[in-house]
Structures are given as structure tokens and as C-alpha cells.
Amino acid sequence: MAVDLSVNIGDLFLKNPVMTASGTFGYGLEFADFIPLEALGGIIVKGTTLHPREGNPYPRMVETPQGMLNCVGLQNKGVDYFCSHIYPQIKDINTNMIVNVSGSCPEDYAECAERINELECIPAIELNISCPNVKQGGMAFGVTAEGAASVVKAVRAVYDKTLIVKLSPNVTDIAGIARSVEDAGADAVSLINTLMGMVIDIERRRPVLSISTGGLSGPAVRPIAVRMVWQVAQAVKIPVVGLGGIMNARDAVEFLLAGASAIEIGTANFIDPTVTLKVIRGIEDYLERHGCRSVREIIGAMEC
Amino acid sequence: MRKYVLDLTLKSNERLREGYFLLKLTDGNPLPPMEPGQFAELKVDGSETTFLRRPISINYVDEQQNEVWFLVHEVGDGTRRLGTLVAGDRLNVVLPLGHGFTMPSSASERYLLVGGGVGTAPLLYMGKRMAEAGCRPTFLLGGRSAGDLMQLDMFRALGDVCITTEDGSAGERGFVTHHSVLSAASFDRIAVCGPKPMMKAVAAYARSKGTECEVSLENMMACGVGACLCCVEKTTEGHVCVCKEGPVFNINRLLWQ
Numbered sequence: 001m002a003v004d005l006s007v008n009i010g011d012l013f014l015k016n017p018v019m020t021a022s023g024t025f026g027y028g029l030e031f032a033d034f035i036p037l038e039a040l041g042g043i044i045v046k047g048t049t050l051h052p053r054e055g056n057p058y059p060r061m062v063e064t065p066q067g068m069l070n071c072v073g074l075q076n077k078g079v080d081y082f083c084s085h086i087y088p089q090i091k092d093i094n095t096n097m098i099v100n101v102s103g104s105c106p107e108d109y110a111e112c113a114e115r116i117n118e119l120e121c122i123p124a125i126e127l128n129i130s131c132p133n134v135k136q137g138g139m140a141f142g143v144t145a146e147g148a149a150s151v152v153k154a155v156r157a158v159y160d161k162t163l164i165v166k167l168s169p170n171v172t173d174i175a176g177i178a179r180s181v182e183d184a185g186a187d188a189v190s191l192i193n194t195l196m197g198m199v200i201d202i203e204r205r206r207p208v209l210s211i212s213t214g215g216l217s218g219p220a221v222r223p224i225a226v227r228m229v230w231q232v233a234q235a236v237k238i239p240v241v242g243l244g245g246i247m248n249a250r251d252a253v254e255f256l257l258a259g260a261s262a263i264e265i266g267t268a269n270f271i272d273p274t275v276t277l278k279v280i281r282g283i284e285d286y287l288e289r290h291g292c293r294s295v296r297e298i299i300g301a302m303e304c
Numbered sequence: 305m306r307k308y309v310l311d312l313t314l315k316s317n318e319r320l321r322e323g324y325f326l327l328k329l330t331d332g333n334p335l336p337p338m339e340p341g342q343f344a345e346l347k348v349d350g351s352e353t354t355f356l357r358r359p360i361s362i363n364y365v366d367e368q369q370n371e372v373w374f375l376v377h378e379v380g381d382g383t384r385r386l387g388t389l390v391a392g393d394r395l396n397v398v399l400p401l402g403h404g405f406t407m408p409s410s411a412s413e414r415y416l417l418v419g420g421g422v423g424t425a426p427l428l429y430m431g432k433r434m435a436e437a438g439c440r441p442t443f444l445l446g447g448r449s450a451g452d453l454m455q456l457d458m459f460r461a462l463g464d465v466c467i468t469t470e471d472g473s474a475g476e477r478g479f480v481t482h483h484s485v486l487s488a489a490s491f492d493r494i495a496v497c498g499p500k501p502m503m504k505a506v507a508a509y510a511r512s513k514g515t516e517c518e519v520s521l522e523n524m525m526a527c528g529v530g531a532c533l534c535c536v537e538k539t540t541e542g543h544v545c546v547c548k549e550g551p552v553f554n555i556n557r558l559l560w561q
């Protein structure tokens with residue numbers, strides 16, 4: 001008998017728990033030659049802001065041991081452009097197309113979310129209160145319980161579909177922040193965003209990245225992400241979406257066992273553009289091997 | 305153009321000179337169409353320090369043999385590891401990526417192709433496609449000394465070859481921009497690939513003559529498909545992805561002066 005891979009994130013139905021992480025999968029279209037996009041549980045598109053953003057200067061990327069740092073800085077053409085030019089191209093992709101929303105004050109987040117609320121084929125947003133690469137806002141909100149709650153409240157007031165809030169790992173008490181976001185009305189939390197890091201070019205005695213620091217992603221961050229997902233899953237009642245360094249099905253199952261109801265794959269798409277399909281198949285194999293009928297049986301099923 | 309992830313098989317790995325090697329790869333199925341100036345992202349297995357794929361230009365496509373060639377300069381762990389591959393090994397590649405050089409608009413167009421170092425790589429395939437279109441380009445190839453110049457016999461079969469070396473051991477002494485062909489002949493179009501100072505010098509020459517000129521950029525890349533926005537170049541239209549809109553750009557779009 002075929003195993004059931006479907007999961008729910010609040011009211012959102014996912015045919016399987018595998019989504020792609022914002023900023024690593026473009027608008028999905030960039031990967032359409034490699035995989036059938038409708039095979040995914042969801043696609044979380046590029047970070048979108050109320051106003052257009054040029055992003056940070058080049059260089060924006062440096063490779064690190066088992067990972068990379070980036071300081072893209074939310075380059076995007078703004079929510080109006082998204083609605084008029086990009087939405088028409090992606091609205092018929094038969095999976096959950098989720099927009100990652102960023103801003104520099106609660107009002108901007110709310111206005112951006114309100115616009116996206118009107119788009120029929122966008123069933124959810126992921127609020128990015130955790131970007132380490134922009135000067136004002138972004139992570140500033142995500143590092144205090146009050147800041148996080150203020151953004152979520154402002155958005156909740158105008159947004160009535162599924163609201164996922166993406167948490168920053170650059171904090172001392174991630175469970176506390178998750179609880180405050182839950183109390184403020186989030187339907188789910190996702191974690192982790194990138195960890196703040198830095199690389200120095202020792203010959204030139206300068207930072208490699210244009211703004212000195214950047215966000216670390218890839219397998220290097222995975223044990224931290226698993227720990228945080230586990231802590232948050234115990235602290236909140238809303239579903240948790242886990243990500244950070246997932247490279248294969250084993251890694252994905254690790255997050256599910258830690259308490260994630262779904263997972264996102266980011267940096268791994270750069271190394272293998274077909275990795276998401278392999279992870280879906282690998283989760284299915286794991287479930288069959290372990291005699292499970294549904295992926296829901298392994299969510300939070302770690303024994304300790 | 306449709307992009308593919310392919311597990312190619314290595315037919316040969318030939319040392320062209322110290323630190324440079326030529327990979328010839330094939331596949332059981334016909335290779336997809338590729339344009340000169342496009343590139344591939346090569347997966348490097350077995351190097352602890354190499355996490356991301358490595359972008360490498362398409363050096364040549366041999367349709368009869370169903371081969372794609374990559375000319376690689378060893379500069380770090382990733383390229384060194386690629387240099388250890390032997391015939392029969394598999395290499396996972398994503399290709400073809402980006403936009404290549406503009407093809408000549410007519411067979412009579414006088415086209416100059418300028419390359420320095422490993423930057424000569426994409427010009428060979430460009431020369432081949434031009435020859436197929438009935439064009440005979442002029443190649444202007446530069447190196448530090450005679451031993452630096454690779455694949456010269458193939459270039460000579462496709463067009464007129466001018467050479468400069470910094471030590472004068474082959475061709476004219478100096479940089480490519482010092483070559484007498486630049487004052488003796490005039491060109492309708494120039495394409496350049498090589499170190500940035502060389503490309504800038506050729507771009508300045510092209511500007512002074514009012515000649516159309518394209519350059520191939522090598523910004524650091526992560527995804528190679530326009531998804532991550534890491535590889536951007538600041539242009540007249542703001543930040544654009546080199547991997548998707550380039551790597552070949554008309555100099556009028558760039559903010560180089």
C-alpha cells in the first residue's frame with residue numbers, strides 16, 4: 001500500500017512535506033527544466049518587500065566548509081511588480097506557491113501582506129522577520145519577543161490566510177520567540193533562517209563579503225537547526241516547518257522526527273537541482289522501511 | 305534554452321600544459337544544443353573543501369563525436385580535483401547555462417575574438433560556429449609566453465590567428481591591446497574573454513572605435529540558474545544576474561569606464 005505523504009500546516013494542505021526555501025529557488029520557474037514543480041509540497045518564492053530593493057553590492061557569496069555565506073540583502077522588484085508581472089507566471093503551478101514577505105517596519109510588512117492577501121492562488125505567506133542581511137528591520141524584529149510579536153500582530157490584522165513566521169537562529173531563546181509569535185496569531189513557524197557569519201580574506205586583510213557579514217546556510221548549520229526545531233516544537237502548539245542544511249532524505253527525516261510537520265530545502269538546490277524529488281522519494285522509502293502508513297506518524301516521533 | 309542535469313562520461317583528460325587540462329565528455333544520448341559563450345556547472349566529488357559546483361565555459365562541442373569539452377585552469381581544490389578525473393569517470397554537469405556571444409549578422413561581418421589565458425576557452429566553440437555560418441573570424445590571443453597558448457592548431461583551422469606574449473616568445477611582444485592588427489584592420493564586432501584588466505582594455509579600445517563589443521564575466525556563482533542573486537553585476541538596469549543574463553554582456557550595459 002502506498003504511503004500517505006500529505007501533511008497540514010494550519011489550513012494549508014501539502015501533498016508532501018517537501019518545500020523549497022526562500023531565496024534559493026527563485027520563483028520556481030528557474031528549476032522547471034529540472035523537475036516537475038507540481039511534485040513539490042510547496043514553493044516559497046524570493047523575499048518580497050513593499051518597495052523595490054537593489055540589494056547589497058557584489059560580492060554577495062562566499063563558500064565555507066560545508067556551506068556558504070550570502071548577503072544578497074533582499075534584492076527584489078517590490079510587491080507591485082510581483083503582483084503584476086510574476087504572479088501571472090506562477091499562479092497556475094499546481095502546488096502551494098507561498099510568498100516570503102520582508103519589511104523594515106510593521107506597517108510595511110502589513111501593507112505588503114495585504115496586497116498578497118488579494119492574490120487568489122497564494123494560499124500562505126512566510127514572514128521573514130529574520131534576515132541578517134539588511135540594515136534596518138529584518139532580523140531586528142526577529143531577535144526580541146516584542147519585536148516579533150509586533151510584526152505578526154500587524155500582519156495578522158490584515159492577512160486571513162495561512163501565516164507562517166520564519167524565525168532567526170541568531171537569538172538566545174528561540175522557544176520564547178516562537179511562543180510570542182504563536183500568541184500574536186501565527187499559524188505556523190518555520191526555522192531556521194541563516195546564521196550570521198563572516199569570512200576574512202587574510203591576504204587583503206578585508207572581509208570577503210561587501211557588507212562584511214552574511215548568513216550561513218548549508219549542512220554546516222544542520223545540527224543547530226535540528227536542535228532549534230526540537231526545542232520550538234516542544235514549546236508551541238502550532239506546526240513547525242524545519243529547515244537548515246537539508247541535503248537528502250535522511251536529513252529531512254531527522255527534522256520530521258525532531259517535530260517538524262514539513263521541511264524546506266534551500267542551498268542543496270544549488271548542488272543538485274533535482275534534490276527535492278530525491279528527498280520526496282527517500283522519505284517514502286524510509287516510511288515503507290519503518291512500516292509507516294503516513295508521514296504524520298513520524299512527526300515528533302524521536303524517542304528520548 | 306532548456307537546461308539539463310546530466311551524468312556525463314569522461315572520454316579523456318589531457319594535460320595541455322602545467323596547470324591546465326582539457327576534459328572531453330560524452331553521453332549515451334545526443335548532447336543538448338549549446339551556444340558559444342554559455343557555460344556549465346560541474347559537480348566536484350571527493351574534495352572536502354569544495355561544496356558548490358564550479359562554473360566552466362563550454363570550450364567546444366563536437367557533434368560527430370557527441371562530445372563537450374571543458375578547458376580548465378587549476379587554481380584551487382575544486383579545479384585540482386577535476387584534474388584528477390580519468391577516462392571512464394562520471395561527471396555530473398548542469399548545462400547549458402546563461403547567454404552566449406552574439407553570432408555575426410552576416411557572413412561578411414568582420415569579427416574579432418580576443419582571449420587571454422583560460423579565457424580563450426569559449427572562443428574556440430565560437431570560432432567553430434562562425435565557420436559553420438561561413439564566417440572567418442580573427443582571433444587575437446594573448447599569454448605571458450609561448451607555452452601559455454593552447455589549442456592553437458584548432459584556432460588556426462577556423463580563422464586568422466594573431467598572438468601577443470608578454471615576453472615576446474611568440475607573436476608580437478606586449479598585451480593584446482598592443483597588437484598591430486588593432487590599428488591595421490577594422491572590425492564590426494568584438495568579443496572578449498579573459499582577465500578583467502584585459503577585458504577592460506579591449507572594451508576601451510572598442511569604445512574609442514565605436515565598435516560593438518561583448519565581454520564574458522566571471523562573477524562568483526552559487527546556483528548558476530538565476531535563483532539566488534549572488535552573482536550580480538551592477539549594470540545600467542541595476543543588479544542583474546551574470547549566470548542568467550550573462551555571462552556575456554554588451555559593454556554598453558556595464559558601468560565600466
Ligand SMILES: Cc1cc2nc3c(=O)[nH]c(=O)nc-3n(C[C@H](O)[C@H](O)[C@H](O)COP(=O)(O)OP(=O)(O)OC[C@H]3O[C@@H](n4cnc5c(N)ncnc54)[C@H](O)[C@@H]3O)c2cc1C
Pocket residue numbers: 343354358359360361362374375376377378379380381382383384422425426521522523524525551
Ligand atoms: C561563467 C564562468 C565561466 C568560467 N569558465 C572557466 C573555464 O572555462 N575554465 C576555467 O578554468 N575556469 C573558468 N571559470 C573560473 C572557475 O569557475 C574558477 O576558477 C573555479 O570555480 C575555481 O574553483 P577552485 O575550487 O579550483 O578554486 P577556489 O579554491 O574556489 O578558488 C581559488 C581561486 O579562484 C578564484 N575563483 C573561485 N571561483 C571563481 C569564479 N567563479 N570566477 C573567478 N574566479 C574564481 C577565487 O577567487 C580564488 O582566488 C569560469 C567562471 C565563470 C563564472
Ligand SMILES: Cc1cc2nc3c(=O)[nH]c(=O)nc-3n(C[C@H](O)[C@H](O)[C@H](O)COP(=O)(O)O)c2cc1C
Pocket residue numbers: 021022023024046047048070072074100128131166192193194216217218219221243244245246264265266267268532533534
Ligand atoms: C542565497 C540565499 C538567499 C536567501 N534569501 C532568503 C530570503 O529572501 N528570505 C528568507 O526568509 N530566507 C532567505 N534565505 C535563507 C533560506 O531560505 C534558508 O532559511 C537558509 O538558507 C537555511 O536553509 P538551507 O541550509 O537549506 O539553505 C536565503 C538563503 C540563501 C542561501
Ligand code: FES
Pocket residue numbers: 524525526527528529530531532533534535536545546547548
Ligand atoms: S549564481 Fe545564483 S543567481 Fe547567479
